Amino acid sequence: xxxxxxxxxxxxxxxxxxxxxIETFTGNRALQLExxxxxxxxxxxxxxxxxDDIPDFDTALLGPNARKARLDLPGLSEPExxxxxxxxxxxxxxxxxxxxxxxxxxxxxxxxxxxxxxRFPGFADVHPLQPVQTVQGALSAINELAVWLIExxxxxxxxxxxxxxxxxxxxGLLCIRAALEAKGDPRAVILVPESAHxxxxxxxxxxxxxxxxxxxxxxGRVDVDALKARLGxxxxxxxxxxxxxxxxxxxxxxxxxxxxHAIGGYVYCDGANFNAIxxxxxxxxxxxxxxxxxxxxxxxxxxxxxxxGSGPVVLSEALSPFGPLPFTSRQADGSMKxxxxxxxxxxxxxxxxxxxxxxxxxxxxxxxxxxxxxxxxDGLRQVSGDAVLNANYILRSLEDVLDAPFGAAxxxxxxxxxxxxxxxxxxxxxxxxxxxxxxxxxxxxVYFPLVVHGAMLIEPTETESKAGLDQFIGAxxxxxxxxxxxxxxxxxxxxxxxxxxxxxxLAARKPKLVYKPA
Numbered sequence: 001x002x003x004x005x006x007x008x009x010x011x012x013x014x015x016x017x018x019x020x021x022i023e024t025f026t027g028n029r030a031l032q033l034e035x036x037x038x039x040x041x042x043x044x045x046x047x048x049x050x051x052d053d054i055p056d057f058d059t060a061l062l063g064p065n066a067r068k069a070r071l072d073l074p075g076l077s078e079p080e081x082x083x084x085x086x087x088x089x090x091x092x093x094x095x096x097x098x099x100x101x102x103x104x105x106x107x108x109x110x111x112x113x114x115x116x117x118x119r120f121p122g123f124a125d126v127h128p129l130q131p132v133q134t135v136q137g138a139l140s141a142i143n144e145l146a147v148w149l150i151e152x153x154x155x156x157x158x159x160x161x162x163x164x165x166x167x168x169x170x171x172g173l174l175c176i177r178a179a180l181e182a183k184g185d186p187r188a189v190i191l192v193p194e195s196a197h198x199x200x201x202x203x204x205x206x207x208x209x210x211x212x213x214x215x216x217x218x219x220g221r222v223d224v225d226a227l228k229a230r231l232g233x234x235x236x237x238x239x240x241x242x243x244x245x246x247x248x249x250x251x252x253x254x255x256x257x258x259x260x261h262a263i264g265g266y267v268y269c270d271g272a273n274f275n276a277i278x279x280x281x282x283x284x285x286x287x288x289x290x291x292x293x294x295x296x297x298x299x300x301x302x303x304x305x306x307x308x309g310s311g312p313v314v315l316s317e318a319l320s321p322f323g324p325l326p327f328t329s330r331q332a333d334g335s336m337k338x339x340x341x342x343x344x345x346x347x348x349x350x351x352x353x354x355x356x357x358x359x360x361x362x363x364x365x366x367x368x369x370x371x372x373x374x375x376x377x378d379g380l381r382q383v384s385g386d387a388v389l390n391a392n393y394i395l396r397s398l399e400d401v402l403d404a405p406f407g408a409a410x411x412x413x414x415x416x417x418x419x420x421x422x423x424x425x426x427x428x429x430x431x432x433x434x435x436x437x438x439x440x441x442x443x444x445x446v447y448f449p450l451v452v453h454g455a456m457l458i459e460p461t462e463t464e465s466k467a468g469l470d471q472f473i474g475a476x477x478x479x480x481x482x483x484x485x486x487x488x489x490x491x492x493x494x495x496x497x498x499x500x501x502x503x504x505x506l507a508a509r510k511p512k513l514v515y516k517p518a
Contacts, residue, residue, distance in 0.1 A: 032498065035087040039515045042074025048081070091498045093442040099464055099472050103415045103445035103457025104197070104245060106275045106297035113374055114300060114367040123366045128358035132338050138362060139336035143328040145369040149293060149314055152380070153271075154284030157320030160327065161360045164309030165272050168292025169203040169239070171313045171324060171355050175290055176237050176266045177207060178322035178352040185264065187236035193222040194451050195244035197270050204239060214238075216451055219409040220246035220417075228259050237266035237289070243273045243413035245449035246406050247391065247457070257287025266290065266319065274298045275461070276388055276414035279381030289316040299368035310364035321350045326359055386462035387414045390469060394458055397473045401480040405452050414461070420454030424486030429454040432479045434501055437494040439475040 027034035059066035076084070093100070100107035118124060126138050146158045159175075162168040173190070180187055190204040194216040201211040214227045222240065238260050242250040250256075257267045269283050269291040275298045283291050295301050295310040315323050325348060329337045338359070339348055375383060388411070395416035399407045403421035406412070420429040433443035433456070445457040460469060482490050492501060 031090075033087045033090065034498075035084065035091075037515060038076070038084060039074050039517070041080060041084060042076040044070065044072050044075060047075040048077030098441060099460065099468055100442050101444040101458045101460060101472065102442070103247070103417070103459045104272065104448070105445065106273075106294070106414070106459060106461055108275075108300050108461035109463035110300050110367075111371065111374070114370045117370040118363050118366040120366075123362060126362060132336070136336050139328050139338060140330075141369055142359065142362075142365050143330060143336060145365050145372070146312070146328065148369070148372050149312055152278060152282070153288075153291060153293070153314045154282030155288070155291070155314035156284075156317040157315045157323055159313045159315065159323040159355070160365070161324060161355045161358075162292060162311040162313055163356060163361060164296070164311045165197075165270070165292055165294050166199040166203055166311075167355065168294075168311030168313045169199060169268070169270065170207060171311075172268045172290030172292060172315075172319075173204060173207040173209070173237075173239075174324070174352050175313075175315060175319045175322045176268065178350065179266070179319055180236060182322070182350060187234055187265070189235045191227060191230060191235060191238040193227070193238075193240055193244070195220060195222060195246055195248075195250075195449065196239055196241040197245055197272060198448070198450075200239040200241065200270055209236060216246075220244070220248050220406040220451070221250055221409075222252065222256065224252045224256060227256060231259060231263045231265070233263065235260070235263060235265045237268055239268045239270060241270035241273065242283070242286075243276045243415075245457070246451065247412040247415040247417050248406060248409060249277070249413055253286045253288075261287065271314075272297060273414060276384055278384045279377060280384050284314070284316065289319050290314070295364050295368040299371040301364045301367045301371075308361055308364060310361040310368070312360075321348070322352055323348075324353060324355045325351050326354070383462050384414075387460075388412075390460040390462060390464055391416050391458070393466075393469060394460055394473060398476055398480070401477050401484070402456070415457055415459035417449075417452060418456040418458070419452050420456070420483070423454075423483040427483045427486060427490065429456055431490045431493065432456070432476075432483050435479045435482065435490050435493040436475065438496045439479070441472065441475065 022029075095107055095109060122137050123141070126135050132139070142160055146160055149158050150156070159171055162171045188210050189212055190201075190207075190209040191212050191214050192201045192204060193214040201213075204211045212230065214230065215223045217223050221244065227238065238256065240250060240253065240256065242253055244250055253269075260267050266289040267287055269286075269288040271283070271291040271293045274291075274293055278298055290313055292311045292313045295312065296308065301308070301310065313323075326338050326340050327348070329339055331337050341354070372380065391414050392411050395404060395407060395412050398404070398416070398418065402418040404417065405419055405421075406417060420427070420432070423431075429446050433446050436443045445455075445459075447455055448457060449455055460472075464472075479490070489495070494501065
């Protein structure tokens with residue numbers, strides 16, 4: 001990358017055109033293989049398997065639901081099918097290929113030890129309907145993980161069944177609602193600061209509460225005075241993200257919690273960013289009543305593409321009696337008991353009900369427990385320290401070429417926040433993000449949090465080396481300089497990806513979801 005060659009393309013000897021203008025008969029570009037749709041590769045009139053003639057079926061049994069036309073699915077041989085999906089997989093970005101800088105997502109390397117243990121017989125092949133006596137080891141693992149989560153957060157109890165972050169948020173709010181209903185207290189308002197995660201207000205509304213916004217200060221933290229001024233007998237609680245979406249620690253959380261408790265409300269903490277403080281800060285010591293923990297973030301369970309996830313919710317002593325079923329309990333003889341609905345009136349009389357049909361995500365539990373045990377208390381403390389160190393290294397290495405709106409507010413936590421302020425006219429965050437694809441990286445989180453215009457949120461996690469971060473920083477500096485200089489090539493990036501830039505607005509408003517042959 002240099003001034004004479006801002007696009008980064010290095011021509012081969014004798015070449016006179018950039019590689020994206022070279023055409024091939026197949027559409028392939030060396031090992032970057034072009035791949036048609038499955039419907040275009042196969043045909044409904046052929047199959048890779050020999051079938052006997054299918055006997056006539058009495059369609060009268062199906063009535064109006066009987067198929068009136070043939071099933072228009074493509075037929076392919078086994079090699080064609082395998083090659084199709086393998087070629088598609090080569091067009092994906094993955095954490096095993098490089099840095100995944102998505103802010104607020106904690107896309108870290110997944111230790112292979114965790115994967116190996118999750119595949120052990122007795123973990124990988126258990127069924128939720130097995131008799132309890134046949135899954136004592138699995139229940140013990142769930143219970144041990146629960147003990148660790150309580151210890152790491154300084155809380156009193158934990159609900160293990162929620163499936164992910166927003167599901168955990170709902171669990172925590174339902175515990176708050178159950179506690180208030182038990183006292184006959186009809187509070188109806190949840191306060192959500194601007195610096196909280198976007199799912200928080202949606203979850204509160206879904207739980208039946210009226211949501212009111214609390215502004216942020218100029219340094220990106222909760223306006224404590226504004227929050228205290230709004231507290232009253234109608235406020236059920238506050239949902240606060242700590243560290244918040246600006247990548248900053250809410251240093252006034254204990255002060256906020258004391259004020260909320262004084263008016264009879266509860267404090268929900270969004271724990272999606274727990275990776276920044278694990279082993280260093282216990283939310284329970286700060287007055288938190290409920291907090292979800294994304295196991296698939298903090299404890300290195302693979303996630304992305306919609307799952308899998310796991311979001312246990314730790315609860316204070318005030319809320320623990322209202323936590324959902326089921327949960328594990330170790331008996332006097334050392335055996336494990338699963339407390340189910342039918343025993344609720346004896347074991348857990350104030351439980352608000354269930355969050356899901358069974359006991360949670362066993363694969364996620366196993367991976368998280370392995371991660372915790374292999375790191376130990378000192379290792380987990382180093383995890384958060386290294387995550388914060390890496391984020392601050394990125395922040396200070398880029399703040400001279402990218403606007404850092406809260407750079408003066410002190411060190412960030414696990415993620416660094418930038419904006420597109422200072423770019424040439426007409427150039428935006430989206431242009432830099434698309435250019436990052438040409439550099440071989442998945443783009444960072446863009447346009448979030450909403451409190452910063454043109455936001456770019458970068459979370460390197462603790463698993464990236466300094467050499468890896470230096471290369472990423474170099475790519476970001478180059479792209480930032482091109483955006484500030486108004487390099488028109490950046491407006492049409494990416495140039496080197498399997499697909500060029502899409503009209504994302506049109507794609508979102510008028511998606512083509514059904515294949516229609518030409």
